Amino acid sequence: MAKKPQSENAPISPIGKRLTALEKPQVIQRMIYGLAVFCLLLFLADFMHIRHGKFEIEDLLGFYGFYGFAAFAFIIFATKFLKTLIGRDEDYYGTNAVDREDYPDAELDVKDFSRD
Amino acid sequence: MTDFITSFAQTPVLWFVLAAAALPLLPKGNARAVITLIAPIISAYVIWNAPAGAYAGASLAGLDVTMMRVDKLSVVFGLIFSLAAFLAALYAWHVKDSVQQTATLLYAGSAIGAVFAGDLITLFIYWEGTALASVFLIWARKTPGAFNTGMRYLIIQIGSGVILIAGIAFHYQTTGSIAFESMTGDGPQNWSLGIWLILLAFGIKCAFPLLHNWLQDSYPAATVTGTVALSAFTTKMAVYCLARGFPGTEFLIYVGAVMTLFPIFFAEIENDLRRVLAYSLNNQLGFMVVGVGVGTELSLNGTAAHAFCHILYKSLLFMSVGAVLYRTGTSKASELGGLYRTMPLTMMFCVIGAASISAFPLFSGFVSKSLILDAAAENQYPYVWAALVFASAGVLSHSGIKIPYFAFFAHDSGKRPAEAPRHMLLAMGLTAFACVFIGVFPDTLYSLLPYAVDYKPYTWAHVLAQMQLLVFALLAFALLMRYGFFPEEKRSINLDTDWIYRRMMPAIIGLVVALVSTVWSELSRGANLAINAGQNALARIYGPEGQVAKVQPTGYMVLWLAILLGAALAVNLVVLN
Numbered sequence: 001m002a003k004k005p006q007s008e009n010a011p012i013s014p015i016g017k018r019l020t021a022l023e024k025p026q027v028i029q030r031m032i033y034g035l036a037v038f039c040l041l042l043f044l045a046d047f048m049h050i051r052h053g054k055f056e057i058e059d060l061l062g063f064y065g066f067y068g069f070a071a072f073a074f075i076i077f078a079t080k081f082l083k084t085l086i087g088r089d090e091d092y093y094g095t096n097a098v099d100r101e102d103y104p105d106a107e108l109d110v111k112d113f114s115r116d
Numbered sequence: 117m118t119d120f121i122t123s124f125a126q127t128p129v130l131w132f133v134l135a136a137a138a139l140p141l142l143p144k145g146n147a148r149a150v151i152t153l154i155a156p157i158i159s160a161y162v163i164w165n166a167p168a169g170a171y172a173g174a175s176l177a178g179l180d181v182t183m184m185r186v187d188k189l190s191v192v193f194g195l196i197f198s199l200a201a202f203l204a205a206l207y208a209w210h211v212k213d214s215v216q217q218t219a220t221l222l223y224a225g226s227a228i229g230a231v232f233a234g235d236l237i238t239l240f241i242y243w244e245g246t247a248l249a250s251v252f253l254i255w256a257r258k259t260p261g262a263f264n265t266g267m268r269y270l271i272i273q274i275g276s277g278v279i280l281i282a283g284i285a286f287h288y289q290t291t292g293s294i295a296f297e298s299m300t301g302d303g304p305q306n307w308s309l310g311i312w313l314i315l316l317a318f319g320i321k322c323a324f325p326l327l328h329n330w331l332q333d334s335y336p337a338a339t340v341t342g343t344v345a346l347s348a349f350t351t352k353m354a355v356y357c358l359a360r361g362f363p364g365t366e367f368l369i370y371v372g373a374v375m376t377l378f379p380i381f382f383a384e385i386e387n388d389l390r391r392v393l394a395y396s397l398n399n400q401l402g403f404m405v406v407g408v409g410v411g412t413e414l415s416l417n418g419t420a421a422h423a424f425c426h427i428l429y430k431s432l433l434f435m436s437v438g439a440v441l442y443r444t445g446t447s448k449a450s451e452l453g454g455l456y457r458t459m460p461l462t463m464m465f466c467v468i469g470a471a472s473i474s475a476f477p478l479f480s481g482f483v484s485k486s487l488i489l490d491a492a493a494e495n496q497y498p499y500v501w502a503a504l505v506f507a508s509a510g511v512l513s514h515s516g517i518k519i520p521y522f523a524f525f526a527h528d529s530g531k532r533p534a535e536a537p538r539h540m541l542l543a544m545g546l547t548a549f550a551c552v553f554i555g556v557f558p559d560t561l562y563s564l565l566p567y568a569v570d571y572k573p574y575t576w577a578h579v580l581a582q583m584q585l586l587v588f589a590l591l592a593f594a595l596l597m598r599y600g601f602f603p604e605e606k607r608s609i610n611l612d613t614d615w616i617y618r619r620m621m622p623a624i625i626g627l628v629v630a631l632v633s634t635v636w637s638e639l640s641r642g643a644n645l646a647i648n649a650g651q652n653a654l655a656r657i658y659g660p661e662g663q664v665a666k667v668q669p670t671g672y673m674v675l676w677l678a679i680l681l682g683a684a685l686a687v688n689l690v691v692l693n
Contacts, residue, residue: 011457011458011532011534012457012458012532013457013458013460013535015456015460016456016457016458016460017457019456019457019460020457022525023528028598031594032591032594032595032598035587035590035591035594036591038587039584039587039588039591042580042583042584042587042588043584045580046580046584050576050577050580051577051580051581052577053493053577053581054490054493054494054496054501055493055498055501058581062584063584064505064580064581064582064584064585064588065584065585065587065588066588067505067506067509067585068509068512068584068585068586068587068588068589068592069588069589069591069592071505071506071509071510071589072509072512072513072588072589072592072593072596073592073596075380075381075384075509075510075513076384076513076592076596076601076602076603077601078381079381079384079385079603080603082381082382082385083385083603083610086385086610086611086612087385087608087609087610088608088609088610088611089608089609090607090608090609092609093609093618093619096260096261096264097261097264097265098257098259098261098262098265098336098337099261099388099609100261101259101260101261101262102445102446103257103441103445103446104257104258104259105445106258107256107257107339107340108340108441108442108443108445109210109442109443109537110442110443110444110445110533111443111533111534112443112444112531112532112533112534113458113532113533113534114530114531114532
């Protein structure tokens with residue numbers, strides 16, 4: 001495999017550097033507010049009554065939004081219960097199972113600059 | 117035999133077989149990789165220019181087979197399979213392992229052969245071809261775990277083929293025909309055993325509920341590049357077979373609806389991102405099966421369109437997670453995070469795949485999934501429709517958010533891997549371009565579909581509904597994450613139906629073995645005791661120390677002789693009188 005000089009000297013790319021701003025708590029908070037405002041706008045758009053669904057329930061204001069929100073929240077809380085029910089240790093199926101093995105290095109071209 | 121060869125030469129499969137045969141003759145390296153790229157291009161050219169109709173017939177063991185049945189349904193699947201084979205080959209440009217290259221060629225060729233099969237015998241041959249070729253993509257990982265997984269995969273795949281040929285035999289016995297046409301007749305209540313067996317074989321490869329787990333077991337065990345190929349062919353070949361053989365079978369609607377729902381929960385708790393994608397694949401198949409079950413022109417168009425888009429965005433997601441695995445050595449969410457810093461391009465392609473599978477407007481999933489949802493609504497299946505909308509929010513949760521979020525964002529894992537190699541970026545870039553192109557210009561895809569399309573995906577009502585669904589779900593994610601309700605990823609596995617044959621059955625067999633061996637050893641111990649006792653008794657009488665072996669004085673002999681003579685005399689006296 002040919003060397004990739006661009007990543008040799010500057011492991012963090014310019015795009016990556018710009019995106020690190022996303023990790024600041026105040027930026028995260030602002031993004032959540034932005035998302036909430038976007039949701040509100042989408043909800044208000046329903047007052048234009050442009051949808052004439054095949055089922056009556058579709059014409060309720062904000063039906064899709066609330067259904068999506070509830071579905072997502074339900075999935076997350078249901079999986080917490082499911083995980084305790086069927087979650088097991090990685091070596092549950094013994095040592096000759098792929099979950100326990102490291103991926104063979106010969107197939108890979110691992111390049112990590114974190115320890116340089 | 118000659119008619120067989122000339123007919124085979126008319127199929128696109130020929131080019132894959134020729135490429136696979138030429139591969140070992142070429143020097144190792146780029147020449148071989150070029151061959152794997154050329155075969156799918158010629159295949160697509162052959163399919164594009166193939167005249168409609170049924171031809172390339174031959175006689176096989178006294179049965180008339182048809183190797184090319186060209187109509188819009190087979191062409192759309194043939195084209196996307198060729199495109200998928202090309203993209204997978206480009207992604208695997210660096211692979212020097214000729215076993216994997218050959219296996220991928222024969223695997224893609226078999227899948228393409230199957231969609232053009234005009235009869236069930238040809239279908240069966242290619243059906244088994246995909247099973248045999250694809251298992252090498254799992255074994256190529258060359259670890260004991262991958263070998264075991266490959267064996268399980270092979271047993272189930274070959275099992276599906278055995279059920280298929282049994283079904284074909286029964287079907288031939290009752291109808292005298294091996295034609296591969298719609299087998300629905302006048303409803304499932306009148307189906308012969310043969311038709312049920314054929315449906316079961318299709319159902320195994322299509323990962324129906326409870327028959328599904330071979331998929332999640334095997335795909336994460338394959339090589340980085342092998343999984344990309346695996347994700348495209350086997351299951352979508354089964355979807356094609358269902359669309360061809362069982363359109364409008366109503367119970368498939370409910371089978372499909374269950375398929376869209378249950379994998380969501382499994383995907384959400386899975387740690388290995390490639391297995392998350394395998395569950396998500398299962399969920400997407402559910403949408404296609406619903407489309408087959410509804411069976412109208414709109415819904416069958418939806419199934420074909422969704423298979424087309426799905427192959428692209430699912431390949432793209434497997435490619436991006438594969439690139440992460442290639443550079444970091446792991447695809448486990450618990451070990452990853454923060455990779456956007458050094459793999460920004462892979463991250464962007466992954467996000468495009470995630471947006472496509474989540475069906476955001478302007479991405480491919482939006483223009484294909486809505487055909488199926490509208491068909492379900494139009495035919496008044498309110499609960500199925502509600503399940504599909506729920507599943508659409510679920511897709512966002514495990515594929516739309518979980519995959520890119522845990523690999524590239526979330527908590528910083530401290531890993532700073534290099535960006536994916538150029539050929540991988542190129543393959544991902546082309547696939548991402550196709551996803552966006554179809555999303556923006558859906559008519560290109562619609563023109564390929566089996567029936568004429570009179571459908572406008574981009575209406576204000578439709579876009580607004582989808583955006584509400586997705587953006588509110590995103591808000592739910594953001595809030596759950598912000599307030600610590602979102603489950604953390606830990607190193608773990610989850611039980612699924614594979615538990616039955618990896619834990620329960622071996623345990624039962626172990627129990628039976630222990631029982632039988634205990635009974636056997638007790639019985640043989642008893643028999644030993646009896647034999648020993650008998651031997652000892654005999655030895656006591658006849659042995660060297662025994663009664664019989666004692667030295668007897670001569671007088672005894674004379675005495676016994678006298679008694680014998682006396683007895684003879686007495687008998688004579690009695691008889692004579």
